[in-house]
Amino acid sequence: MTPPPPSPPLLDGPLLVVGDGRMGRALVAALEAAGLGVAGPAGRGESGTDAAIVLLAVPDAEIAAAARAIAPGRTVGHLSGSLDLSVLHPHEAFSIHPLMTVTGAGTSFAGVTAALSATSPAAYAVASALTAALGMTGVEVLDTDRAAYHAAASIAANFLVTLEGMAEQLAATAGVEREALVPLVRAAVDNWAERGAAASLTGPISRGDAATIARQRQAVAERLPDRLALFDALIEATRELAAVQRTGIETTP
DSSP: OOOOOOOOGGGOSOEEEEOOSHHHHHHHHHHHHTTOOEEEEEOTTOOOTTOSEEEEOSOHHHHHHHHHHSOTTOEEEEOOSSOOGGGGTTSEEEEEEESSOOOSTTOOOTTOEEEEEESSHHHHHHHHHHHHHTTOEEEEOOGGGHHHHHHHHHIIIIIHHHHHHHHHHHHHTTTOOGGGGHHHHHHHHHHHHHHOHHHHOOSHHHHTOHHHHHHHHHHHHHHOGGGHHHHHHHHHHHHHHHHHHHHHHHHOO
8 A cells, every 4th residue: 555645844733623524524534544644523612722723624604613712823724615714713714615525534535626715825825735635726716706606616516406406307297217317417517517508508599499498488387387487597598608609609710
């Protein structure tokens, strides 16, 4: 077994993870695998007196209280995507938000993008070193951009699941199981990842097939009437995307 690489000098001091949930356990396991000296996951209320760096892997609503319990003189970080650094006052602070879903202690962070911010260059260096040790790529997201960044993440992950739930419900009314839609969904996501939204759009709206769109809308109105407003909003947004697609095609040499 190949030993882990030595930790960066910046991370040689004691490191503590607070929060014994999925994220906390995954972080401890991944940091240990990276060769870092890490304690935890500790329960909320831990003071961190034996640590130089403290990572708070607790729910957003608990971060401020957990930060207040940390002894002065530590560099303190949180893992929230939506909160700024004011919740960690008065500590020298940073945040690391991995753009991923954490399912347990065996989670790998390698290859993931992480949003970083910090209250000082020294704290940013700690965040960058931790990110690199976990195999992630860091990108700075300012506090003023935090809400927009986190909304984008929610749209990309949570809202996508909501839409697939709607598709699953409608397909079920026609006797079609969820599994039948999976290859279609995977292909759409793969195309979007490779080419972007406008270049990946297919279907009746992209083709300008008004008759098909009208039949689809009628089916939604009859079978999922509580989702008709959402369907209409998606039609409008997709028409706007199709217009971008057509413009791109027309101007391509």
